[in-house]
Every structure is written in structure tokens, then in C-alpha cells.
Amino acid sequence: MPKISKILIANRGEIALRIMRSAREMGIATVAVFSEADRGALHVRYADEAVFIGPSASSQSYLVIENIIEACKKTGAEAIHPGYGFLSENAKFAKRVAEAGLILIGPSAAAMETMGNKLAAKAAALKHNIPLVPGTEEAITDIEEAKKRAKEVGFPILIKAAAGGGGKGMRIVEKAEDFEEQMNLAVSEATSAFGDGSVFIERYVTSPRHIEIQVLGDIHGNIVHLFERECSIQRRHQKVVEEAPSSVLTPIIRAQMGKCAVEVAKAVDYVGAGTVEFILDEKLDFFFLEMNTRLQVEHPVTELITGIDLVKEQIKIARGEKLSFKQEDLEIIGHAIELRVYAEDPRTNFLPDIGTLKTYKIPKGIGVRVDDGFEQGMEIPIYYDPMIAKLIVYGNDRAEAIERMIRAIAEYEITGIETTLPFGNFVMCHEAFRSGNFDTQFVEKYFKPELLDEYDEMEAMIAAVMAAKVYQGSAKSTDVEAKQKESNWIKNRRRN
Template sequence: MPEIKKVLIANRGEIALRVIHSCKELGIKTVAVYSRPDAASPHVLHADESVFIGEAASSESYLVMDKIIDAVKKTGADAVHPGYGFLSENAAFSERCEKEGIIFIGPKPHAITVMGDKTAARELVTKLGIPTPPGLKSELKDLEEASTIADEIGYPILVKAAAGGGGKGMRIVHKKDEFESSIKAAKSEAKNAFGDDRIYIEKYLEEPRHVEFQVVADMHGNVVHVFDRECSIQRRHQKVIEEAPCALLTPELREKMAEAAIKATKGCDYIGAGTIEFLVDKHLDFYFLEMNTRLQVEHPVTEMISGVDLVATQILVAEGKKLPFTQEDLKINGHSIECRIYAEDPEDNFLPSTGMLHKHRVPTGDGIRVDAGVEEGQEVTINYDPMISKLTVHGKDRKSAISKMLRALDEYEIVGCKTTIPFCEFTLRHEDFVEAKYDTHFVKDHFNPEELESKVDEDILALAATLLKQVETEDPKEMLSAGNSTSDWWLNRR
């Protein structure tokens, strides 16, 4: 295959910037695409070229294949990197690029199709001898039959969209009289989100841990794993905090799960970087959950413990080159934690809290990495995902990584919208997280927004006490003319 000299990034925000960084280090030119509200976004300003592709709605811009393909032809790009989200797991887009003679930096259409369909993926891994949670092995076709199976495997059960992900089209059913209504609700949500209302059911596991393995495969039959990640701290079935490696796994369990991940990767003729996701129950039994046929949001924690540039590896593989490392070359070095900093209000069920970033000062220091898609003075809009940045740290061990992350969170200054920083601080200080005894129910079982509110109350009391002291000891006129220290203190609060 020809050498890639120019890459168009069919995405936005921090992942577009992330791809640009690796391309620059490889000496590859970059092209950004942007919608109207993204015209002055960092990814546009840092790319070598940029192309306007439409209005704010992703259905009019980032999801329109014709506009992406036209931008590739207009700029003479050799390849497209889809990032994650948008068209990244769209088999039709991968196939379209192939037909147009454009290198798609990702898997072939067949692998996306098989692993993107959750029921097809379950059927494949079952044939490979990889365990899946008890339940329907294919899509639900008969409600009565499904109800009988639910009775057999026992409640609670999980209803999931066959074509989906990100928690959409998913319902936990705790008892039989909720079954039919939950099925209808899940099908409706799946239809709206993915245009496909097929669903399946499986046993809802006790105290489940979400553990995934990073895999990379080339066109020469080489497949390796770049270790594991723990992604159990979630809200609305979406991840907020991730760490690598997973503290739960014994060396023996890690080896077994890694073997299953590589077997699944080979089984779908995969090429590029992907993730095999598992659930691990309280008995340390593991089950295949799904495969994400793209780069993951949380890939920085893997890069920090392995030293592997996953984006650069994706590009090399897309050029037809062999993987630049073997399994024996890879070693786990220390521990890494990532916190997703969302413009959300953790005191109000994590609802979006968009607005202008009047202040955005990121923490710095050895072993601290910030992947941000928005800068100070810019707006976090309602049009796209409310992520401001990903804050990732690396330490010599898990304890030092937790300490470093707490320091980094404390130094992170954001003014203009509420964020998940207080929630992340709460989690990293919680005894169950410190002892690595948490599961996907952490938010439901342990998070109390009132504890965040009490911290805000303490800040307000501290400010009131400061003002009262100034009133009692200073001339009011002098206080007003020289009162910047107090107002600065107030603005620096998160």
C-alpha cells in the first residue's frame, strides 16, 4: 500500500487534535473538517488545512459521508481517520472509502459489520468458545419465548440494543411485571438512536466490573494486546473514570482474558486498533460484552503504561506495515488513571452544564496529560458531547497515581460551567475506589450529591468569613478599591 502523506480527520474536538499530534510527529499533513460552531475550534486551527462541511447538527455535517469524501478529494488527502463516534464504526463509510481508493484508518467493513452487531458478535465469540452472559444468543423475535428465557436465567436481566452502544436502548429489568414495558421502551429508544430496533436479553451480572483489552492487528496476521483497562466508574452506562491496568485481575486471569481477546480479534479478521470489552462478576468469571471497532476515548491510560502511540500504530498498520512490536516487547509500566472532565452538573444527575469557558487552566507536571478539545474563551455547546477534556496521570503504582490525580484535579481551574471534577475527587477519595473494590454500581450505591453541596457550602462560609473579617478590620473604601484578592479567590473556585 502507498505511504500516507496527508490524513483527513473525520471528527472534531480532542480526538481530532490527538490524531493531528501523531500525524505531525510522523511528518504527515492533516486536514480538519468542521461545522459552523466549530469554525474556531482548536482542531481546526492546528490542522494544516480545513474544510467547512455544514451546520451544527451532526446529521448535516460530521455524519454526512458525501461531504467527508468530497473534502478528501478537494484536499488530496490519502487517508481518513474517523476518531471515535460519528462515522468511526460505520461499515458503509469504511466500504465507501475503500471503493473511492481512500485509505480508511480502521478495520475492514466485514469486521465492523460483524462486531458492530451485538447479536452477530455474540454468535461469533460463542463459536470461538468465549463465554457470554446467559441469555438469548440472537435477537429477540418472540416476546413469549424471551419471557420464558428470562424466567430461566432469573431476574434481574439486561435488555440491550443489537446495533447500539453507549447505554442507548438498554434497560435493567428487575422483575417479571416490568419485562414487557421494558422491551417496548428499549426497542423504541434503539430505533430512535440507531434506526434499528432489534434487541436481545442477557443475565444481569452481580457486582459487575467493566474490564477491556486493547488489541492491535496488522495485515500480516500479527495480533497483540496492549493490556487491560478498568472502566467501571460510569453514569448512565457511560464511562467517567478509567484506569490501567485493572487492579482486580490476577496474572492468571489477565492471561486468560487476553487470550480470549486475541481469539475474538482473529476471529473477525480484524485490522487496526480495537477493544474487546468484558464483564467480570464477583466470582471472577468473565464474559464477552462487545467489541469496539475503533480507538477508545480512554486510550491514553494504555499509552501511558505501555509507551505505545496507538494512533501512530493505527496509521502504520493502515499503510500495510507490520506491527513495530511483538507481544514480548510490551510490558506494563506503573499505573495510569483518566478522568473525563465533562461540562455536567453532578449535583443534578449529571445533566449538561454548557457555557463559555471564562477560565480554563489545566494542571501540569511530570506524568500529567490533558487532552482538551476546547480552550479558554470558547464555548461548550449543546450541539455535541459535553466533554471539555480528558485528564490522565501516570504513577509508579496505583497509590501514587491516585495521589497525582487528586493533585491534578485540585489544580484544574474551570470557570463558566459546572464540571465532573468534584465527582472525580469524591470518587478517588472513596474507600471502595482506593481499595479497588468498586463495580459499575458505584454511582448508584455510593455517590451522594449532598456531599458535594456541603463542600460548596463550606466554600461559601469561608468567603463570608473572609469578607466579614475585612469589614471588621479595614476601611470599607479601601476594601472596595483593593478587594481584588477576594474576588480572584471566588473566581478561581470550580
């Protein structure tokens, strides 16, 4: 078996720290890499060694393949964990790591290439009879032919970039006369974002839910799934709230989706941790969407309901070990929810915010986990993704997890920047989410910035009522006792 005594983490922030902690528990040394902007970052301080790899811009540091390889050679690290983002799904990087005689804790370059292109991924799924959304199986080259196919599929349709992600190169077309213009826009955006203007069309599922299945595969051909995650609360086609399990899947549908996910992974001889994504329509019919060939941001919710450390499993697989469990050994226990705490202002269409964390105090207590990479006094850099942390809660059931998340959000103190914490509270308190009757259009259907102010006013009213009750109950007490029981809300109002 390959020896792994030292791992270089080719990433930053919370995911770098999260990987390092699991490696430390396994007795494996870690190497951090850092840019100019991250000299004082927590992951740099936590690692056993740290190597400077370039200027603040990721294009000159975290995305420079040779700098990562050189850092490995310099420190003697045998393996690289890419985390997510940056080089994690870069087939060229995977090839270069292999050429350098290093171990990539992730899938093969071939699997990345196939699943990294949506058309190639659809072709692989088609061979195994995985349900696909009706549309084209090849890139559009003839506009008139594409229009004809779109009419057959039925409007509205979705134009998607073959190499796309994050909503880029994606256009919804309501009627045939808009098709050509929207396709040109999609091609232009795809070319700009990915260097590949290939696009295809699919039927637009009007009220979809975004469901993904976690898979693990070893080099011995064993592949299992670790159930689903519900990722339908999104803004700009990017996830904000995730939970496991989904509130709408029946045991039969869950088993069917899990089987399909395993088949997709087998189609590319998948090794390591990966995620097969599906959309679920209002009839609970599911369709293959894509596969992410890496660890996902939302992996903690799966860890909490299964009791399995996915990073440790990734490392064991990279060492050549067989999976220590079979599909029948896995079961769902409890419920977990994750809120991505972004430095974004939900009151201004989730625009990123930068500044200094004047106050930063994380929630604690039973069933609360915070994966972060910042501390009080640190600045949020403009160069990278605006995610500050992931707030994850676990409960015996969904209702308990929701209430625990509300409590944790209330305890999470962040000042100096705007965050998605108020939005998270809005979601947890909204009837559509609590009932499980929601889809990827949740933000468009229900959220308005002014509603956050209404929630603030409601909380203030509740605090005032509670303060009044305390005052009435202590009317016979001394003035000193009354002051001791006075609410912080009233004290702050008086100061202001």
C-alpha cells in the first residue's frame, strides 16, 4: 500500500483546517500552502509546516499547479488533498500530480474529464439507463435544428454550458422566438467563464428540488452511497442551506436514487468521495444532473447522519485500503442541517461584503458544529469565495434540528460585516421550509429583503414582552434585584 505520512492541503480556510484535523487524528503530518493574503490565516498556523506559494490572487497562487508540486517536493509530502474549489476537479492537475510521483486524494484524471463535461457525463449515465431530463445528448451546432428539438421537448427549456457550473452559461427560454438570442448569450458566457462555448438544451423543470447522493469508491471496485442531501435553498444557482436526509424522499425513491448514483460512479471506475446530483420534479420523478468529482462543501451533514468521517475515508482509499463497510451496514440516524455563513448582504441581493470581523463568537452546545477559518479581528479578503463558515446542527429529527439551528444562529455573533445568518433564520422560520414544501425557487417565491426587518422587529417585540413579564414578576423585589433581571435588549435600547 502507498505510504502517506504527510499530506499537503492545496486549499485554504475552513476546508483546509477540516482536512488537517482528520489527518492529525490519523497521525499524519500536514503542510499548508498560503498566498500573501493568507499569511496570518488559521490553517497556516494549524499545519505542521507552511509554504508560501504566491500573491493574493488565486490565479497566481492556489491555482498555480507547479507551485503546489514544488511545495510537495520541498516538504516531502507524499500526497495532496485538494479540498473543493481551486484545483479539486482539474484533470490537468490530477495528471501532473501522478507524473510527479505523488498521490492525489481524489479520483482519476479520466473520471474528472468525463464527469467535468456535462455532455460526457450524460452519455456515461445514458449507457446505464439512468433517467435523464429530455433534451439534446450532444452540443448544439445547428440553431434551426436545436429550435426544432426545443419545440419537441416543450418550452420552457434550459440552455446549459457543457463545461458549466455555478449557474454560468445557463439561460431559461420561455418561447421559441427568444431561443437564438438566449443561446448566443449562453455561448458567450460559457466561452468567457470556461473557455468552452459548447451548450446543450434540456426541458426546464419548473419546480425542481436539488437532491444529491454521496458516494465512496475504493480501488478494489467497491462503491457505496451514503444517502442523500437536500440542497434546494439556493441563491444565484448556488446552495445556501443543505440538509440530510431530504424531507420528501420515500425509502423506495431513496434506494432507487442511491442505486443510480452507484451506477454512475461505476461507469467511470470512480475512486474516492464524489457526489451524484439529481433534480426531483413535483411528481417525485428524478433525473441525473451531473457528478462532482470531489468532496462537497456540504459533506458535514452526511457525516453527522452516518457517523462516518469522509475525509478519513478519502485518505484510507488513497492508501489503497478497502472500504471497511458495505451498503447494508449504513443507516440514517437523526437529521442534520447546514447553513453556509457567507460575507454577503441578503438585503442587497446577497452582494459580497468585506471588512474586519469586529466581533466573532461562534455558537456552542450539544448538536452544534462550526467549520470555519476565521477569528475575531481578522479581515475577510476580497480575493476568494466569501464563505466565512459552515454552521451545522444535528438533532434526533428534523424538527429538533430546525429549532437547534434557530438557537445556534441567535448565538452566532458577527459584527463588522453583513452575513447570511439573518437569511438562515428566515428560512428556518418559514412555513414552506418547515413543512418541507419548497423547491429551488424558494428565494424567488418567498424572500424579500424587507422581511428581514420584520423579523428583527418581531424579535424586539418578543424581547420587550419577556422583559415586561420579568419586571412584573419582580415588582416586589428591590430596585437592585429588578435591575439585575432587566433584559439586555432594554439596556441596549437605553444606551442607544
